[in-house]
Amino acid sequence: MSLLSVRDLRVEFDTRDGLVRALNGVTFELDKGLVLALLGESGSGKSVTLRAILGLHPPSHTRISGEVLLKDRDVNRLDEVERRAIRGRVASLVFQEPITALDPVYTIGDQIVETLVRHRGLAPADARRRARELIDLVQVPAPERMLRSYPHEISGGMRQRGMIAIALACEPELLLADEPTTALDVTVQAQILWLLRDLQRRLGLAVVFVTHDLGVAAEIADEAAVMYAGRIVEQAPIGELFARPAHPYTEGLMQATVRRGQRGIPLVPIPGAPPNLAALPAGCAFAARCRLVREECRTTLPPLYQVRDGHVARCHLVPERFGASPIPKAASVA
Amino acid sequence: MWAYVGRRLLLAIPTLVGASIIVFAMVHLAPGDPMSAVMPVDASQADIEAARRAYGFDQPLPVQYFRWLVRVVQGDLGKSIATRRPVLQDVYDALKNSLVLALSASLLSFGIGIGLGLLAAFRQGRVLDKLMSAVAIVGVSVPHYWAGIILIIFFSVQLNWLPAMGASAEGGAVEYLRHMALPTIALALIPLGVLTRVVRSAALDILAQEFVLALRAKGLGRAAVFAHVVKNAAPQILTVLGLQFGFQLGGSVLVETVFSWPGTGYLMNLAIFQRDLPVLQGVILVLATFFVLLNLAVDLMQTLVDPRIARH
Ligand SMILES: Nc1ncnc2c1ncn2[C@@H]1O[C@H](COP(=O)(O)OP(=O)(O)OP(=O)(O)O)[C@@H](O)[C@H]1O
Numbered sequence: 001m002s003l004l005s006v007r008d009l010r011v012e013f014d015t016r017d018g019l020v021r022a023l024n025g026v027t028f029e030l031d032k033g034l035v036l037a038l039l040g041e042s043g044s045g046k047s048v049t050l051r052a053i054l055g056l057h058p059p060s061h062t063r064i065s066g067e068v069l070l071k072d073r074d075v076n077r078l079d080e081v082e083r084r085a086i087r088g089r090v091a092s093l094v095f096q097e098p099i100t101a102l103d104p105v106y107t108i109g110d111q112i113v114e115t116l117v118r119h120r121g122l123a124p125a126d127a128r129r130r131a132r133e134l135i136d137l138v139q140v141p142a143p144e145r146m147l148r149s150y151p152h153e154i155s156g157g158m159r160q161r162g163m164i165a166i167a168l169a170c171e172p173e174l175l176l177a178d179e180p181t182t183a184l185d186v187t188v189q190a191q192i193l194w195l196l197r198d199l200q201r202r203l204g205l206a207v208v209f210v211t212h213d214l215g216v217a218a219e220i221a222d223e224a225a226v227m228y229a230g231r232i233v234e235q236a237p238i239g240e241l242f243a244r245p246a247h248p249y250t251e252g253l254m255q256a257t258v259r260r261g262q263r264g265i266p267l268v269p270i271p272g273a274p275p276n277l278a279a280l281p282a283g284c285a286f287a288a289r290c291r292l293v294r295e296e297c298r299t300t301l302p303p304l305y306q307v308r309d310g311h312v313a314r315c316h317l318v319p320e321r322f323g324a325s326p327i328p329k330a331a332s333v334a
Numbered sequence: 335m336w337a338y339v340g341r342r343l344l345l346a347i348p349t350l351v352g353a354s355i356i357v358f359a360m361v362h363l364a365p366g367d368p369m370s371a372v373m374p375v376d377a378s379q380a381d382i383e384a385a386r387r388a389y390g391f392d393q394p395l396p397v398q399y400f401r402w403l404v405r406v407v408q409g410d411l412g413k414s415i416a417t418r419r420p421v422l423q424d425v426y427d428a429l430k431n432s433l434v435l436a437l438s439a440s441l442l443s444f445g446i447g448i449g450l451g452l453l454a455a456f457r458q459g460r461v462l463d464k465l466m467s468a469v470a471i472v473g474v475s476v477p478h479y480w481a482g483i484i485l486i487i488f489f490s491v492q493l494n495w496l497p498a499m500g501a502s503a504e505g506g507a508v509e510y511l512r513h514m515a516l517p518t519i520a521l522a523l524i525p526l527g528v529l530t531r532v533v534r535s536a537a538l539d540i541l542a543q544e545f546v547l548a549l550r551a552k553g554l555g556r557a558a559v560f561a562h563v564v565k566n567a568a569p570q571i572l573t574v575l576g577l578q579f580g581f582q583l584g585g586s587v588l589v590e591t592v593f594s595w596p597g598t599g600y601l602m603n604l605a606i607f608q609r610d611l612p613v614l615q616g617v618i619l620v621l622a623t624f625f626v627l628l629n630l631a632v633d634l635m636q637t638l639v640d641p642r643i644a645r646h
């Protein structure tokens with residue numbers, strides 16, 4: 001059984017502009033110790049997916065269906081108290097902007113300690129000792145100073161290390177990283193990425209790594225899922241995805257990205273903008289921007305097709321473009 | 335930290351000097367001759383001149399200011415023109431009464447206001463929140479002298495439960511408290527409304543920040559999140575508390591007059607009508623000093639609760 005299994009997850013927000021369908025049937029699995037990259041443009045539903053895994057969406061304005069099985073327990077069926085026991089303990093969240101995700105009037109040390117006290121019930125002195133170990137774990141040059149510092153007193157890279165230390169405090173098995181390097185300077189980005197990869201391997205963490213940077217995904221992930229308008233439109237092992245992108249949107253993403261040894265090949269941005277989630281089209285959500293669009297694309301939602309073993313894509317053209325395996329995979333999921 | 339406190343104290347001195355100049359100028363530039371109020375109508379020009387000289391009103395203004403300031407620093411606020419009692423004694427008694435009233439009204443309004451504001455924020459959009467907002471709006475929009483009169487009509491005249499006038503020291507503590515009840519309520523209404531609204535919006539601002547989601551994401555419960563929100567809102571709330579306390583101390587002229595509460599507001603009112611310059615100066619100066627010290631205290635407390643303010 002996998003550590004995390006998300007099945008047909010749907011999340012809708014009641015807003016003044018109508019019902020925003022942020023997730024429209026997201027399905028994926030993640031085993032212990034593996035890294036899944038969640039790719040996609042802004043607004044495709046990556047952050048909403050991570051929050052849904054921890055059951056963090058406020059119940060008052062949100063409708064959620066489907067399953068989020070975390071160690072075989074469905075988060076969507078747990079009550080708030082049971083969910084709290086999971087958050088930070090079984091799965092932790094690392095945010096994009098540590099400066100907004102850390103409490104500005106608590107020291108880094110206090111923010112680590114409070115997590116330990118919450119889940120481990122440690123005595124303050126023990127919690128402090130453990131906090132020091134965690135700071136060492138995230139490789140900070142001046143650990144004691146770091147523990148005593150408020151978030152505004154340290155650099156962006158150090159803040160993100162603090163955030164990671166908090167996330168790892170109670171030894172979770174799953175780390176949900178929401179663009180953890182995007183807000184940082186380029187050189188610091190590389191350091192944090194290295195740190196995360198190193199920690200992932202040493203601690204055997206499973207990671208859902210949200211990014212819109214294909215290069216970052218290639219560095220860290222075993223597998224990648226590409227999201228578009230609240231659906232996973234393609235999923236494959238990372239090498240396979242780069243070798244054989246099967247969905248026109250994935251191809252577009254790759255052409256819009258700078259890659260090593262790519263000199264001479266022009267960068268082609270994807271024209272147009274993602275669809276309005278409050279008024280999704282009946283057929284393929286990418287149809288308005290797709291260079292290969294056909295009549296049936298506008299009327300019929302494409303099912304997931306198997307491109308190869310472990311490689312699926314949600315596009316009507318997969319059977320004819322990639323030959324042999326035109327069997328729609330799991331029609332119940334689509 | 336202590337160096338910081340010392341520097342802030344030194345910085346308060348020019349502010350106080352400025353306040354004293356304004357107080358002095360304000361009173362001396364006001365139209366009307368202070369002597370006309372105290373001299374008999376049939377006093378001769380020579381008598382008036384003599385009295386003028388006795389009070390020092392014949393000197394140039396800067397000289398009058400320095401003489402006044404030197405005496406003030408020594409604790410001599412002069413004598414009341416109307417009663418001939420030392421001003422310091424009158425101001426001291428009045429300040430004591432006002433302070434008692436301001437403290438009790440603050441206790442009432444701060445406690446209830448902060449509580450209601452937080453409650454409303456954590457129940458945003460629900461019935462309770464809307465009810466609190468309505469209470470807050472009534473609190474800030476009812477003129478408090480009018481509220482005072484309504485309270486008197488209801489509790490003193492109709493029900494005859496509580497006294498409407500004065501501060502009786504003779505009847506002992508219980509009598510004093512009974513006299514305090516109505517003016518306290520009247521005085522507390524506005525700060526209660528202001529605080530409810532400020533606290534609610536401060537807490538809502540904080541609840542909307544990402545770190546609150548991060549706190550929930552690490553498994554903290556409602557009480558722990560609440561503590562974080564309160565600590566984050568504290569600096570902003572503290573500022574409003576300081577201001578409101580200052581207003582209650584000095585801005586209660588109407589309430590004190592309606593209830594004949596012998597505080598600074600009442601004394602100031604009296605001094606204005608009697609053109610009693612030394613008393614007016616004394617009251618305003620003492621209140622201004624209180625304001626400056628209050629601001630200083632709030633500033634210092636803020637550096638204690640808010641690590642983002644540099645402590646050097
Ligand atoms: N609480 C909410 N209420 C209403 N709409 C929401 C809410 N949270 C997210 N959305 C909407 O859901 C969609 C998906 O948002 P999400 O934050 O998951 O995007 P994302 O893929 O993480 O993008 P980015 O790369 O910008 O972080 C967006 O259109 C967003 O406006």
Ligand code: SF4
Pocket residue numbers: 247248249284285286287288290291292293294297302314315316317
């Ligand atoms: S289904 Fe049609 S519109 Fe959608 S990606 Fe495939 S070809 Fe393009």
Ligand SMILES: [Mg+2]
Pocket residue numbers: 046047048178
């Ligand atoms: Mg996001």
